[in-house]
Amino acid sequence: TAQARIEEKKSEFIAHAAFADTEEKALAFLNGIRAKHRTANHNVYAYILRDGARMRYSDDGEPAKTSGLPTLEAIRHAGLVDVVTTRYFGGTLLVTGGLVRAYTAAANAVLAAAKQVTVQVCVRGVLRVEYPLYELAQRLLADAGARLEEVQFADRVTLPFVMLAGGETQLLPKLQELCRGSADIMFSKPYFAPF
Numbered sequence: 001t002a003q004a005r006i007e008e009k010k011s012e013f014i015a016h017a018a019f020a021d022t023e024e025k026a027l028a029f030l031n032g033i034r035a036k037h038r039t040a041n042h043n044v045y046a047y048i049l050r051d052g053a054r055m056r057y058s059d060d061g062e063p064a065k066t067s068g069l070p071t072l073e074a075i076r077h078a079g080l081v082d083v084v085t086t087r088y089f090g091g092t093l094l095v096t097g098g099l100v101r102a103y104t105a106a107a108n109a110v111l112a113a114a115k116q117v118t119v120q121v122c123v124r125g126v127l128r129v130e131y132p133l134y135e136l137a138q139r140l141l142a143d144a145g146a147r148l149e150e151v152q153f154a155d156r157v158t159l160p161f162v163m164l165a166g167g168e169t170q171l172l173p174k175l176q177e178l179c180r181g182s183a184d185i186m187f188s189k190p191y192f193a194p195f
Helices: 023-036 068-078 096-113 131-143 168-178
Strands: 002-008 011-017 042-048 055-058 083-088 119-129 157-164 184-187 191-194
Touching: 002 096, 011 096, 023 042, 042 068, 055 068, 068 096, 119 131, 119 168, 131 157, 131 168, 168 184
Parallel strands: none
Antiparallel strands: 002 011, 011 083, 042 055, 042 083, 119 157, 119 184, 119 191
16 A cells, blocks of 8 residues: 655645455445545545456546546556545645646556555465475475465474465476375465465
8 A cells, every 4th residue: 555645736635555456445445545534525536456347436526537537547557456536625726637637646646656566366275294294395385486374383284375376287296296195285266466
């Protein structure tokens, strides 16, 4: 997430950006910003979902296409998703061109402030092995490009990990061979995540 502020003729524009891979997450982010800025004159937003199936924007009472659409264009140009710009009116009317410039500047400022990460299709896996196989299993996961998460030690060793989708088809036979056909492993459905 990121935040940026700009001022234009005594109106304050506060832009917020966050990652959202579902419409529910985008709307939850928007509702959180609305709650935070209840007294604002406008809470303009735009988002583009990762799969491209949904693209939405709202001018939230500003003149048509002067705020939400410029925000959407800034997001599209940057290749990012989900920006909310909150405006506190400062008493000086901004003409249409001024609004477009101010909302575009606010969106660009928050996108510049945001840390950008590459989102890829991943799978989450959980492998359970006997203690003597722990180091070998750990090495196989690392060789497959998997990122190991917090390992749990109980009656067996549980190795939760994340890897790029598709890699599991090459990893599974190696784990089965290591465990002599009795590998206790589960994979999630593919999902989008920073990797």
